[in-house]
Amino acid sequence: xxxxxxxxxxxxxxxxxxxxxxxxxxxxxxxxxxxxxxxxxxxxxxxxxxxxxxxxxxxxxxxxxxxxxxxxxxxxxxxxxxxxxxxxxxxxxxxxxxxxxxxxxxxxxxxxxxxxxxxxxxxxxxxxxxxxxxxxxxxxxxxxxxxxxxxxxxxxxxxxxxxxxxxxxxxxxxxxxxxxxxxxxxxxxxxxxxxxxxxxxxxxxxxxxxxxxxxxxxxxxxxxxxxxxxxxxxxxxxxxxxxxxxxxxxxxxxxxxxxxxxxxxxxxxxxxxxxxxxxxxxxxxxxxxxxxxxxxxxxxxxxxxxxxxxxxxxxxxxxxxxxxxxxxxxxxxxxxxxxxxxxxxxxxxxxxxxxxxxxxxxxxxxxxxxxxxxxxxxxxxxxxxxxxxxxxxxxxxxxxxxxxxxxxxxxxxxxxxxxxxxxxxxxxxxxxxxxxxxxxxxxxxxxxxxxxxxxxxxxxxxxxxxxxxxxxxxxxxxxxxxxxxxxxxxxxxxxxxxxxxxxxxxxxxxxxxxxxxxxxxxxxxxxxxxxxxxxxxxxxxxxxxxxxxxxxxxxxxxxxxxxxxxxxxxxx
Amino acid sequence: xxxxxxxxxxxxxxxxxxxxxxxxxxxxxxxxxxxxxxxxxxxxxxxxxxxxxxxxxxxxxxxxxxxxxxxxxxxxxxxxxxxxxxxxxxxxxxxxxxxxxxxxxxxxxxxxxxxxxxxxxxxxxxxxxxxxxxxxxxxxxxxxxxxxxxxxxxxxxxxxxxxxxxxxxxxxxxxxxxxxxxxxxxxxxxxxxxxxxxxxxxxxxxxxxxxxxxxxxxxxxxxxxxxxxxxxxxxxxxxxxxxxxxxxxxxxxxxxxxxx
Numbered sequence: 065x066x067x068x069x070x071x072x073x074x075x076x077x078x079x080x081x082x083x084x085x086x087x088x089x090x091x092x093x094x095x096x097x098x099x100x101x102x103x104x105x106x107x108x109x110x111x112x113x114x115x116x117x118x119x120x121x122x123x124x125x126x127x128x129x130x131x132x133x134x135x136x137x138x139x140x141x142x143x144x145x146x147x148x149x150x151x152x153x154x155x156x157x158x159x160x161x162x163x164x165x166x167x168x169x170x171x172x173x174x175x176x177x178x179x180x181x182x183x184x185x186x187x188x189x190x191x192x193x194x195x196x197x198x199x200x201x202x203x204x205x206x207x208x209x210x211x212x213x214x215x216x217x218x219x220x221x222x223x224x225x226x227x228x229x230x231x232x233x234x235x236x237x238x239x240x241x242x243x244x245x246x247x248x249x250x251x252x253x254x255x256x257x258x259x260x261x262x263x264x265x266x267x268x269x270x271x272x273x274x275x276x277x278x279x280x281x282x283x284x285x286x287x288x289x290x291x292x293x294x295x296x297x298x299x300x301x302x303x304x305x306x307x308x309x310x311x312x313x314x315x316x317x318x319x320x321x322x323x324x325x326x327x328x329x330x331x332x333x334x335x336x337x338x339x340x341x342x343x344x345x346x347x348x349x350x351x352x353x354x355x356x357x358x359x360x361x362x363x364x365x366x367x368x369x370x371x372x373x374x375x376x377x378x379x380x381x382x383x384x385x386x387x388x389x390x391x392x393x394x395x396x397x398x399x400x401x402x403x404x405x406x407x408x409x410x411x412x413x414x415x416x417x418x419x420x421x422x423x424x425x426x427x428x429x430x431x432x433x434x435x436x437x438x439x440x441x442x443x444x445x446x447x448x449x450x451x452x453x454x455x456x457x458x459x460x461x462x463x464x465x466x467x468x469x470x471x472x473x474x475x476x477x478x479x480x481x482x483x484x485x486x487x488x489x490x491x492x493x494x495x496x497x498x499x500x501x502x503x504x505x506x507x508x509x510x511x512x513x514x515x516x517x518x519x520x521x522x523x524x525x526x527x528x529x530x531x532x533x534x535x536x537x538x539x540x541x542x543x544x545x546x547x548x549x550x551x552x553x554x555x556x557x558x559x560x561x562x563x564x565x566x567x568x569x570x571x572x573x574x575x576x577x578x579x580x581x582x583x584x585x586x587x588x589x590x591x592x593x594x595x596x597x598x599x600x601x602x603x604x605x606x607x608x609x610x611x612x613x614x615x616x617x618x619x620x621x622x623x624x625x626x627x628x629x630x631x632x633x634x635x636x
Numbered sequence: 637x638x639x640x641x642x643x644x645x646x647x648x649x650x651x652x653x654x655x656x657x658x659x660x661x662x663x664x665x666x667x668x669x670x671x672x673x674x675x676x677x678x679x680x681x682x683x684x685x686x687x688x689x690x691x692x693x694x695x696x697x698x699x700x701x702x703x704x705x706x707x708x709x710x711x712x713x714x715x716x717x718x719x720x721x722x723x724x725x726x727x728x729x730x731x732x733x734x735x736x737x738x739x740x741x742x743x744x745x746x747x748x749x750x751x752x753x754x755x756x757x758x759x760x761x762x763x764x765x766x767x768x769x770x771x772x773x774x775x776x777x778x779x780x781x782x783x784x785x786x787x788x789x790x791x792x793x794x795x796x797x798x799x800x801x802x803x804x805x806x807x808x809x810x811x812x813x814x815x816x817x818x819x820x821x822x823x824x825x826x827x828x829x830x831x832x833x834x835x836x837x838x839x840x841x842x843x844x845x846x847x848x849x850x851x852x853x854x855x856x857x858x859x860x861x862x863x864x865x866x867x868x869x870x871x872x873x874x875x876x877x878x879x880x881x882x883x884x885x886x887x888x889x890x891x892x893x894x895x896x
Binding site: 116117118119120121122124125157158159160161162163176177183187191194195198199202245246339342343346347350351354355356357358359360361362364365366367370372373374375376377378379380381382383385473474475476477479480483484485486487488 | 734777778779780782783785786787790791792793794795796798799800801802803804805807808849852853856858859860861862863864866867868869870871872873874875876877879880881883884885887888889890891892893894
């Protein structure tokens with residue numbers, strides 16, 4: 065280790081650069097480093113800089129909720145018995161005493177009533193699972209609407225999509241395990257979905273259930289999937305997801321001093337390590353509070369599952385709601401008889417087609433957008449949603465369609481709570497699912513464009529000061545205060561976009577084909593759809609002209625004037 | 637022909653059939669579980685009931701209680717139906733609609749309801765109100781009642797007894813705070829969209845089991861904390877989105893804020 069101990073050799077001079085740097089660590093840390101060599105890597109990680117914005121922490125909420133669900137899930141496995149063997153309940157919940165049920169349900173009741181802290185942990189597990197998928201979705205909204213999925217992060221977006229699909233499958237498996245009336249009804253619905261698979265449907269059901277529904281095999285199988293297979297995949301993919309964030313470095317919102325080549329924020333040590341640890345316990349605390357005061361999935365109320373019983377108000381957990389909602393919207397006449405075969409499109413479309421479709425569209429979007437825009441550059445600065453009006457509109461329309469499907473799941477609850485007819489509600493949603501998404505797309509896109517125009521006005525003419533001035537001629541005008549350079553940067557730092565022209569080849573500027581291939585007719589059409597209404601940022605020349613203009617006249621009545629000026633400027 | 641040549645008289649077969657039917661009928665009439673019969677109200681009670689009926693109910697049900705296009709005939713519905721409908725405030729109906737809602741009302745006291753019930757029961761026999769013993773939940777078996785509830789009631793009233801939607805604005809009401817007497821009467825008379833669960837279908841003892849189950853589950857409804865209405869995953873999902881995520885975002889804003 066020490067250089068003084070060795071005799072100097074000529075060759076050593078060549079190795080001078082290899083000499084280890086003076087130690088910065090000692091004691092236990094040094095001991096570990098000597099045996100693992102982890103210090104440089106950890107030092108690198110500790111120095112990584114993360115930008116500070118609340119919306120960047122939603123992903124952490126998802127990650128932490130998942131970890132909490134994992135931890136509480138381990139506790140539940142100590143007591144839960146995934147067996148369909150019959151037993152007679154004689155635990156401490158009086159209304160079910162003497163009732164025949166499966167071991168699975170009886171052990172779930174025992175966790176709720178006879179094991180210390182069991183009910184709190186069970187509720188924590190379920191609330192954490194719900195919050196995991198909620199925050200995962202909100203995180204995805206943030207990534208989508210700010211364009212964080214663009215190169216080089218497309219793969220991480222796909223990873224996230226797979227994670228969200230796995231999360232709902234994991235949730236569904238967990239929902240089915242207690243074997244109460246509600247979860248059994250859910251399993252029955254899943255069996256109904258599966259059996260509509262053309263040709264192989266009934267074989268598939270026998271394969272999954274090990275015979276006819278419900279049988280005794282499904283519980284142990286779901287249990288293995290729920291506690292082993294999917295958690296392992298979720299954890300592995302979540303780690304890969306976070307590692308890729310490290311590799312790519314975090315995106316940041318545009319602003320003065322923030323470029324595509326830097327990250328402005330705080331280092332992991334000491335700031336982020338402390339913040340994240342604190343935030344983990346905050347999330348844990350919030351979930352524990354919710355689990356303490358609000359009951360979730362009161363399995364004892366539903367009673368044991370019995371294939372000849374069912375319950376009103378049987379809904380899946382919210383994340384499966386869109387598939388259930390599609391089922392409620394699809395009209396019955398879609399069930400077709402082809403000779404001796406029945407093709408249940410009324411079920412199949414909502415379950416077997418919709419579910420994969422949602423995730424395929426979701427996963428493919430970054431690639432579709434890259435193809436349309438021809439943008440092959442890396443993006444580390446985020447878009448303000450208004451500066452990508454078509455993407456923001458598309459996202460809002462997709463969320464609207466998803467929301468309608470999700471709300472349809474609760475059509476019966478809405479009917480009794482709002483005193484409406486369930487038939488009317490369903491019919492309304494059947495119309496809205498076609499009408500509302502395009503309408504929302506149009507409205508959101510127009511709102512984005514209006515906001516962009518307002519930004520332009522602010523840059524060109526400054527802030528309104530509410531101070532009126534009367535000229536010598538008697539005309540009134542409002543004084544505008546020009547923005548300072550720092551504020552202005554927020555409004556002008558995004559890039560101008562233009563539609564691709566058919567047959568064009570070109571360079572790496574946005575809206576221009578980068579591969580050198582000629583732009584096809586279809587691609588040019590899509591590009592027009594994306595960019596023909598683009599409002600581009602104020603150029604220095606425009607700003608100069610506007611300032612010059614202001615000195616001559618600034619009259620309140622002539623409020624239409626700046627608009628014309630913008631239109632004129634865009635035509636350049 | 638063979639029948640003519642036999643020593644039996646041709647009418648013997650018909651006679652035999654008649655006798656057989658007569659015996660079967662008599663035995664059935666004697667042994668079959670009987671519907672509860674009309675309560676024997678005193679003449680003055682019936683007269684009071686008739687007056688109340690005429691001033692409050694006859695607009696829709698007709699002066700003779702034989703029904704009009706606006707309301708069904710009440711001949712033979714029995715005292716139990718009157719006690720249920722008026723006692724829960726469903727009748728007189730507050731407004732035309734798909735279904736008469738349950739309303740807490742002090743419109744009639746129990747004596748007046750009993751008088752109207754006696755009047756309606758005097759028109760034709762029908763189910764009478766249950767005895768105190770028949771609705772004593774402490775004598776019922778909640779476990780057995782739960783099994784009956786899940787098979788017969790939960791598909792409309794939901795397993796939590798929170799109620800559920802029916803077609804075109806009709807609904808199965810929630811069972812929270814419903815008096816045992818009214819639960820019993822509802823099963824017996826099948827008000828509005830509800831089917832009749834008569835004593836052959838669900839015996840009086842089983843009805844008592846169901847009452848015991850409904851009462852006991854209500855006592856345990858909030859074991860794990862606030863039950864969010866007992867409507868299951870829908871309010872839970874809403875709660876997670878609005879309240880849960882709201883708190884998480886607030887925490888994130890707090891954690892990401894800079895110390896000034």
